[in-house]
Amino acid sequence: MELLKYNPVIDESYRPSIHMNHIDYFNRALKFAQTNYHDHLIKISRLDPTTITATHFLEEYVGALLSTKRDIYKLSNYCAKLFKFLQPYNASFWDGNNFPNKEKMRFLLEEFNLYEKEFENIHATAYIVNQGIKLFGWHKYRNNFLSSSGKLLALPGLGLSGAVQLSYNICEEYSPNDNFKLYNLAISLGFDDARTLLMALQKNFLMSWRTMGTILWYSAVTFDTIDIVTAD
Numbered sequence: 001m002e003l004l005k006y007n008p009v010i011d012e013s014y015r016p017s018i019h020m021n022h023i024d025y026f027n028r029a030l031k032f033a034q035t036n037y038h039d040h041l042i043k044i045s046r047l048d049p050t051t052i053t054a055t056h057f058l059e060e061y062v063g064a065l066l067s068t069k070r071d072i073y074k075l076s077n078y079c080a081k082l083f084k085f086l087q088p089y090n091a092s093f094w095d096g097n098n099f100p101n102k103e104k105m106r107f108l109l110e111e112f113n114l115y116e117k118e119f120e121n122i123h124a125t126a127y128i129v130n131q132g133i134k135l136f137g138w139h140k141y142r143n144n145f146l147s148s149s150g151k152l153l154a155l156p157g158l159g160l161s162g163a164v165q166l167s168y169n170i171c172e173e174y175s176p177n178d179n180f181k182l183y184n185l186a187i188s189l190g191f192d193d194a195r196t197l198l199m200a201l202q203k204n205f206l207m208s209w210r211t212m213g214t215i216l217w218y219s220a221v222t223f224d225t226i227d228i229v230t231a232d
Contacts (some may be wrong), residue, residue: 009035011031023201025189032222033214036216049170063169064166069164095158096130106119109122120147125156149164149178152166
C-alpha cells in the first residue's frame with residue numbers, strides 16, 4: 001500500500017517536470033522518492049508476490065478499499081492502527097472454524113468510524129478469504145483467485161480502481177497501463193503508454209517495472225500531470 005506524506009520534502013533541484021525527457025524526469029522522481037519514501041521503495045524492490053500471506057493480503061485489501069473513498073494522505077497512521085485490530089480475522093485464516101462474530105468485530109472496530117459499507121465489505125472479504133483457504137489452502141486460493149486485477153474485482157467494494165491498486169501491490173502479474181496516474185504520466189512524457197515508458201527506462205536503470213512504476217507514481221500524484229484518462 002503506497003501511503004503519501006502530507007508535507008514531503010521537495011527540493012527544487014530535484015522537482016520533476018513533464019517538460020523534461022523521460023531520463024531526466026525519472027532521475028528527479030527517483031531522488032524525490034528516495035528522500036521521502038525510502039523504506040517503501042526497499043519493500044517494493046524486495047516484494048515476492050508468491051510469498052504474500054493471507055494477513056498481508058487482507059491489509060492490502062483494506063488499504064485499497066479505503067483509498068478509493070478517502071483522502072490517501074490521511075490513511076497512513078489510520079491504517080497502521082486499524083490493521084492491529086484485524087487480528088481476529090487473521091487468526092481465522094489459520095483456524096478456519098473460528099471466524100469472528102460480525103457484531104463483535106463491529107464493536108471492536110467502532111473507534112475507527114468506518115462507514116457501514118466499508119465494515120460490511122471488510123467483514124465479507126475476510127470471510128471469503130477464510131472460506132477460500134478452507135477449500136483450497138492459501139497458496140492455491142491466492143494463485144487461482146487473487147492473481148490479477150480482473151479476479152480481484154470479484155471482492156466486495158473494490159471497483160476497478162481499487163482492484164487495480166490491490167493487484168499493483170500484491171500480484172505477480174504487473175500491468176502498468178492499469179494504473180491511471182502512471183498511464184497519464186507516460187502520455188504526458190510523449191510515450192504511447194506506461195509499458196513503453198518503463199521499457200525505455202529499463203534500458204538505463206536496473207530496476208523492476210514495479211519499482212520504477214512506484215517511483216513514477218509518487219511523482220505523478222505529487223506533481224503536475226496532464227489528465228488523459230481518469231478512474232471511474
